[in-house]
Amino acid sequence: MTSSTAGPRYPSLFEINTRAWLYRLSQESGRRVTLADIDDATLDDLARRGFDWIWLLSVWRTGPASRAVSRGNPAWQAEFRATLPDLTQDDICGSGFAIVAYEVDDALGGRAALAGFRARLAVRGLRLMLDFVPNHTALDHPWVTTHPDFYIHGSEQALAAAPQNYCRIDTDQGPRILAYGRDPNFPGWPDTLQLDYANPSLQEAQIAELTSIAEQCDGVRCDMAMLILPDVFQRTWGRTPAPFWSKAIAAVREAHRDFIFLAEAYWDLEWELQQQGFDYCYDKRLYDRLRHADAGAIRAHLVAGLDYQDRLARFLENHDEPRATAVFSWPQHQAAAIATFFAPGLRFFHQGQLVGAQVRVPVHLRRAPVEVDNADIAAFYDRLVAALKTSDAFRNGAWSLVAPLSAWAGNPTWQDFISYAWQSADGGRYVIVVNYSDGQGQCRLRLPFDGLAGRQLRLTDVMGSEVYLRDGSELLDPGLYIDLAAWRYNVFRLD
Numbered sequence: 001m002t003s004s005t006a007g008p009r010y011p012s013l014f015e016i017n018t019r020a021w022l023y024r025l026s027q028e029s030g031r032r033v034t035l036a037d038i039d040d041a042t043l044d045d046l047a048r049r050g051f052d053w054i055w056l057l058s059v060w061r062t063g064p065a066s067r068a069v070s071r072g073n074p075a076w077q078a079e080f081r082a083t084l085p086d087l088t089q090d091d092i093c094g095s096g097f098a099i100v101a102y103e104v105d106d107a108l109g110g111r112a113a114l115a116g117f118r119a120r121l122a123v124r125g126l127r128l129m130l131d132f133v134p135n136h137t138a139l140d141h142p143w144v145t146t147h148p149d150f151y152i153h154g155s156e157q158a159l160a161a162a163p164q165n166y167c168r169i170d171t172d173q174g175p176r177i178l179a180y181g182r183d184p185n186f187p188g189w190p191d192t193l194q195l196d197y198a199n200p201s202l203q204e205a206q207i208a209e210l211t212s213i214a215e216q217c218d219g220v221r222c223d224m225a226m227l228i229l230p231d232v233f234q235r236t237w238g239r240t241p242a243p244f245w246s247k248a249i250a251a252v253r254e255a256h257r258d259f260i261f262l263a264e265a266y267w268d269l270e271w272e273l274q275q276q277g278f279d280y281c282y283d284k285r286l287y288d289r290l291r292h293a294d295a296g297a298i299r300a301h302l303v304a305g306l307d308y309q310d311r312l313a314r315f316l317e318n319h320d321e322p323r324a325t326a327v328f329s330w331p332q333h334q335a336a337a338i339a340t341f342f343a344p345g346l347r348f349f350h351q352g353q354l355v356g357a358q359v360r361v362p363v364h365l366r367r368a369p370v371e372v373d374n375a376d377i378a379a380f381y382d383r384l385v386a387a388l389k390t391s392d393a394f395r396n397g398a399w400s401l402v403a404p405l406s407a408w409a410g411n412p413t414w415q416d417f418i419s420y421a422w423q424s425a426d427g428g429r430y431v432i433v434v435n436y437s438d439g440q441g442q443c444r445l446r447l448p449f450d451g452l453a454g455r456q457l458r459l460t461d462v463m464g465s466e467v468y469l470r471d472g473s474e475l476l477d478p479g480l481y482i483d484l485a486a487w488r489y490n491v492f493r494l495d
Contacts, residue, residue: 008395009310011052012347012388013129013262015318018056019093020361020368021351022108034109035117047124050389051349053260054121055129055221057319058096058363059114061103065140066191067094070364073190079362084369093366096131097223098138098191102213114216127218129262132210134244135227136181136192143205144193145172150202152179152194152237164188183224184236197228197241207248214252219260225278226269249277262313262346264320274311280346283312290316290336291327295416295436298339302401302418306344314340315348317360325358325377331487334380335434338463338489339418341384342432344399354381387462387491393424402431404443405479413441417482421448429494431459435484444479449494452476459492466490 018035025033035056046054070076071092081087104114118128137143143150148171159166159177164187169178180188181195188194196202213220225245226232234240252259263273263281270281289297302309316324316336324333341347351357356374388394404417416437422430429449435441452472459468459480470480484490 007052007127009397010344010347010395012050012349012385013053013055013313014046014049014051014349014351015055015057016351017319017361017363017368018059018108019096019105019366023366024368034107034113035104036109036113038117038120040120043120043124043126046121047126049385051126051385053127053129053219053346056114056117057131059104059108059130060096060099061101061105062094062096062098063100063138063140066098066100066138067092069139069191070094070098076362076364080365083359083362083365084367091365091367094138094364095189095191096363097133098136098189099131099133100138100141102132102209104216111216118217127260129219129221129260130213130217131223132213132220133223134195134206135224136189136194139167139169139191139193141193144169144178147201147205148173148176148178149199150195150205151176152196152239153177154179164190167193169193179237182236183227184232194237196237196239197233197244198237198239200242203242203244203247206244207251210248210252211255214256214259218258219262219279221262221264222278223264225263225273225281226265226267229269229272232267232269243276245273245276245278270312271308274308278311280311280313283314283345286312286314286340286343287316287321290339290436293332293436293438295418298418298436299401299403302343306399309344312345313348314343314345315350316340317350317353318348319350319361319363321360323358323360324353325356325374326360329487330376332438333377335436335487335489337380337384338432338491339434339436341388342394342420342422342491347388349385354378354385383463391422391424391428391430391462391493392426393422393428393430397422397424397428400448402433402445402448404433404445404482407442407444407481407483411442413437413439414443416441417443417484419443419445423449430462431480431492431494432489433482433484433492434489435482435487438486440483440485442481442483444481445475446477446479447475447494449475458495459490460495461490462493463489463491 104111154166154177179194181192182188261278263278265281356377359369361368400421402419404414406414419433455472457470457472
């Protein structure tokens with residue numbers, strides 16, 4: 001790690017859509033509920049489940065100009081109505097990433113309510129993460145009028161050629177053509193304006209924003225963090241900024257030594273961002289390989305050194321991705337969850353995932369559809385998060401990838417397996433194995449534990465009911481024999 005952090009080596013994070021969460025609680029109670037009103041039982045349950053981090057998505061103020069774009073954009077409207085067939089204009093509160101000020105929205109209770117919520121989390125051993133959006137601001141951010149030089153400017157020709165990427169804005173210095181915030185692979189986000197990191201004054205202003213945010217939480221999730229890397233920024237805008245992240249992270253940590261930075265990252269830039277100081281980066285590559293159901297590619301990804309893997313955030317869904325229930329069949333969903341959350345790194349769970357929610361909620365909306373919990377999915381995740389919490393091996397232990405071997409000559413199904421070993425300092429030992437395919441398979445696993453030879457071992461599946469007695473010498477050579485149906489798994493504790 002780049003900072004001296006408290007807590008386990010492999011923590012768990014739970015993302016909450018703050019606006020939709022508080023709206024639902026307000027509707028259920030018949031009164032306005034803010035962050036100051038969350039009951040103790042709710043916070044106790046988050047701690048009981050073993051989460052270490054609570055990420056409150058979209059707590060910052062949005063403005064009327066960007067909100068008007070959200071309410072008027074036809075493509076977005078279609079998505080919103082697919083999410084909420086009974087959509088009203090009041091349900092559209094503006095994107096949580098079109099920020100007008102890093103001030104807690106009054107509807108959520110304001111700064112005092114957030115501070116109280118954070119203190120109550122801390123009593124339970126939970127830390128608070130909030131958003132930082134480095135790439136852009138809302139259309140009506142104060143800088144648009146007072147510091148138009150903080151933004152990327154365009155020309156009449158650029159506006160005529162790419163109206164999806166530029167707009168005309170009034171500033172204190174007269175009308176200007178400014179660029180929308182943008183990922184270079186897509187049209188601009190028309191409710192945002194692109195910040196210019198080639199301007200040193202903008203970088204200093206953003207460091208000041210980050211320092212202010214760091215007074216209110218324990219970590220930040222940095223939206224699209226790779227967009228402001230110098231080479232990416234240059235390819236997108238033709239301007240080469242000085243590096244920002246290493247300087248900004250160092251500045252924040254001067255005052256907050258244990259502050260954590262999580263990067264939303266794509267395009268295989270995770271390692272570069274880690275070198276600039278990020279504690280964790282999204283592991284989108286593992287997620288994509290799980291979706292493609294390629295066990296060999298998954299194993300190849302997991303061969304990377306722990307100096308890299310320990311600082312990846314492993315997930316099956318988040319607010320940007322489809323719900324896991326929409327992507328994976330239920331058998332594959334279970335197999336993917338075992339492979340994801342028993343790997344090293346930050347375990348990243350999304351509100352609704354643990355009960356089988358099916359509808360992804362756009363970040364422009366204050367309301368989520370009412371869905372019935374899926375009892376099977378809830379029971380599975382109850383067991384999974386309990387297993388992760390209960391054993392210190394999974395939170396602080398030593399992890400290794402176990403190479404599957406052919407169960408017998410001519411049987412290629414070993415290639416469909418993914419397997420890990422975990423061992424804690426107090427001697428706890430686990431082996432996790434997943435048949436990540438749609439067919440029955442067999443393999444052998446040579447377990448990397450000392451002291452097995454000549455001993456009788458009991459293997460207890462902590463995610464199921466299976467119990468086996470095995471000779472320890474056999475577990476070393478030829479290896480533990482595994483025979484699993486499609487998408488099945490075991491999480492064995494060795495005693």
